[in-house]
Amino acid sequence: MDHFDYKNGVYHAEDVALDTLAAEVGTPFYCYSSATLTRHFNVFREHFAAENPKICYAVKANGNLAVLRTLAKLGAGADVVSEGEIRLAMAAGIKPSDIVFSGIGKSAQEMKFALGHDIFQFNVESEPELELLNFIAVKMGKKARIAIRVNPDVDPETHAKISTGQKESKFGIAMSLALPVYDRAAKMAGIDVQSVSVHIGSQLTKLAPFAEAFARVRGFVETLRAAGIPISTLDLGGGLGIPYGKEQPPLPEAYSDIVRREVGALGCKLVFEPGRVLVGNAGILVTRVLYVKRSENRIFVIVDAAMNDLIRPTLYSAHHEIVSVVPPAGDAPTELVEVVGPVCETGDVFAEQRLMKVPNAGDLLVLRSAGAYGAVMSGTYNARLLIPEVMVSGEKHALVRPRQTYEELLGRDKIPSWI
Numbered sequence: 001m002d003h004f005d006y007k008n009g010v011y012h013a014e015d016v017a018l019d020t021l022a023a024e025v026g027t028p029f030y031c032y033s034s035a036t037l038t039r040h041f042n043v044f045r046e047h048f049a050a051e052n053p054k055i056c057y058a059v060k061a062n063g064n065l066a067v068l069r070t071l072a073k074l075g076a077g078a079d080v081v082s083e084g085e086i087r088l089a090m091a092a093g094i095k096p097s098d099i100v101f102s103g104i105g106k107s108a109q110e111m112k113f114a115l116g117h118d119i120f121q122f123n124v125e126s127e128p129e130l131e132l133l134n135f136i137a138v139k140m141g142k143k144a145r146i147a148i149r150v151n152p153d154v155d156p157e158t159h160a161k162i163s164t165g166q167k168e169s170k171f172g173i174a175m176s177l178a179l180p181v182y183d184r185a186a187k188m189a190g191i192d193v194q195s196v197s198v199h200i201g202s203q204l205t206k207l208a209p210f211a212e213a214f215a216r217v218r219g220f221v222e223t224l225r226a227a228g229i230p231i232s233t234l235d236l237g238g239g240l241g242i243p244y245g246k247e248q249p250p251l252p253e254a255y256s257d258i259v260r261r262e263v264g265a266l267g268c269k270l271v272f273e274p275g276r277v278l279v280g281n282a283g284i285l286v287t288r289v290l291y292v293k294r295s296e297n298r299i300f301v302i303v304d305a306a307m308n309d310l311i312r313p314t315l316y317s318a319h320h321e322i323v324s325v326v327p328p329a330g331d332a333p334t335e336l337v338e339v340v341g342p343v344c345e346t347g348d349v350f351a352e353q354r355l356m357k358v359p360n361a362g363d364l365l366v367l368r369s370a371g372a373y374g375a376v377m378s379g380t381y382n383a384r385l386l387i388p389e390v391m392v393s394g395e396k397h398a399l400v401r402p403r404q405t406y407e408e409l410l411g412r413d414k415i416p417s418w419i
């Protein structure tokens with residue numbers, strides 16, 4: 001459930017009318033609903049009330065400081081994948097003791113930074129990484145608390161580009177090869193083994209892959225314990241899908257039931273790394289129609305947002321619902337249209353053959369479910385400015401990231417004196 005809907009014929013973010021907001025901040029822009037974010041976090045937490053887990057929000061889904069602060073105030077920790085994200089999380093008020101550091105390419109500098117701040121856990125993804133982490137920790141006189149991210153070889157049945165838990169994946173260490181690595185880690189002076197972590201992919205819409213992965217993790221924890229390696233914590237990753245269109249992702253209660261059934265008996269402290277499920281439907285992208293161009297057999301609705309602002313449709317063939325802020329008049333024809341951006345790439349398409357009331361130039365459209373992997377993946381291709389982000393709470397709204405300026409954009413490059 002989210003807090004974007006029509007009121008008196010105008011699409012609203014909570015109690016803020018989006019036509020008024022668009023007139024104020026200009027288009028395109030992202031808009032986040034604080035009430036939706038809060039609701040999603042609380043629903044997730046309520047279903048694990050008995051376990052009282054660490055809920056480490058995956059910062060990469062949306063790293064805006066206002067989003068992070070909202071979640072931090074609700075008690076969220078952070079799952080990060082870079083020094084930059086550690087800095088963001090701490091700037092938002094998340095304690096290092098609630099930060100989990102994932103990723104296959106942590107640099108020595110990033111390890112030093114994270115160790116210096118005593119973060120809760122490193123999720124180690126390879127043996128060379130483990131060796132470097134141990135080396136740096138010993139030099140600093142510290143112990144790095146770790147999980148090894150194991151790869152259970154389960155098909156998450158999601159898009160190939162967001163599948164991470166199969167044999168061919170670059171992530172984690174195959175479960176079948178992980179025991180000797182744990183053995184080595186347990187003997188390292190700079191390493192404190194506390195956990196096993198698993199994350200098999202994103203936008204999972206079925207429960208079975210979770211169940212399969214968690215069952216294998218349970219077996220592996222039993223193996224580790226039998227080998228004399230105590231495991232006190234389990235990091236079950238993120239990956240819960242959201243409804244972008246017709247898909248029906250697992251309900252939180254079904255997910256928590258699976259967790260309980262598969263790993264409850266291990267008695268481990270639980271960590272989760274939800275990203276998309278918290279922020280995905282808490283954000284929208286608002287864009288204005290520039291032109292409606294009719295060709296021989298296509299109707300192109302050309303909008304002022306593009307793939308550089310929201311790349312999911314281009315990258316993952318992702319579906320985003322599109323609604324009009326003020327629906328076209330009742331007698332407007334309903335036709336199959338292509339909703340496209342201005343960028344000079346054929347792939348700059350938000351929707352293909354979408355059945356909708358044909359909008360008019362100047363109309364405002366909303367791409368729903370754009371809160372996760374939206375603004376964070378944006379760029380300035382075609383020398384387009386990074387677009388603003390607005391957060392709404394009830395009748396209040398605030399610009400939580402202003403539109404980039406041309407001075408900022410042009411100021412990034414330097415012309416050497418010898419040209």
Ligand SMILES: *Cc1c(COP(=O)(O)O)cnc(C)c1O
Pocket residue numbers: 058060061079102103199201202203237238239240273274275276277372
């Ligand atoms: C991306 C990622 C997440 C979050 O995934 P969602 O699908 O957004 O919940 C969690 N953990 C790790 C290690 C990730 O890479």
